[in-house]
Amino acid sequence: MPRRLAALIALLVIPAVTTAERMYTWVDDQGVAHFTDIKPGIREYKRVELRTPSLIPMRENITRGKRVSTINQQVSRSLEAGSGGGRTLSDKQEARERERKNARCEGYRDKLDRIQKQLRAGYSNDQGNRLRRQRREVSQKLSRECLLG
Structure with missing residues (x-):
């Protein structure tokens, strides 16, 4: 309908x-x-x-809006979990968690660098689309897990 x-x-x-x-x-x-x-x-x-009117596909705007809402909810939950709860990790556990997070974030940065080098080196249309999709996905993970979290 x-x-x-x-x-x-x-x-x-x-x-x-x-x-x-x-x-x-x-x-x-x-x-x-x-x-x-x-x-x-x-x-x-x-x-x-008169100029030709611009047409903007709404499906993409709605999809992005949902993604932003999901990220906001994840950030809110992580902030709530980190602010209270009564549990505290030992210093060793916190250090291990920080090391894991730093290693994961460094891995994301390395992967982004490799993708950028491949994009600068030249590519076919299909390969370029795949590389740009990968870059977008890795950038989102880096933002969510390393910059916001």
Whole structure:
């Protein structure tokens, strides 16, 4: 049903956009500006040049919004878990956890460097798309686990 509704809206909007290629403007005696797609015959007017409208796919915006919400929830949970809870790790356990985290973060940075070198070296379209996807995924992990956490 949503696809049918989107198709119906597109069918109604596209003809309106294509027919409104010529627009005219003029100012009346009271100083009010008028806009129309019909060429005025009684007044001095100017032709308005319209640019093609930009279309932004909403699916990508919604997906990114959900990802950001998920990250915010993860950050909130980790902050709540770290602020209270009554449990404390021993100094040795904390040091081990820090070492693991630092090693994991360094691994992410190394992987990002390797991907960047491969991208700079040249690639085919398919390989470039794969490398950019990997770079995006590793960057997100680095941000979530190392910079925010």
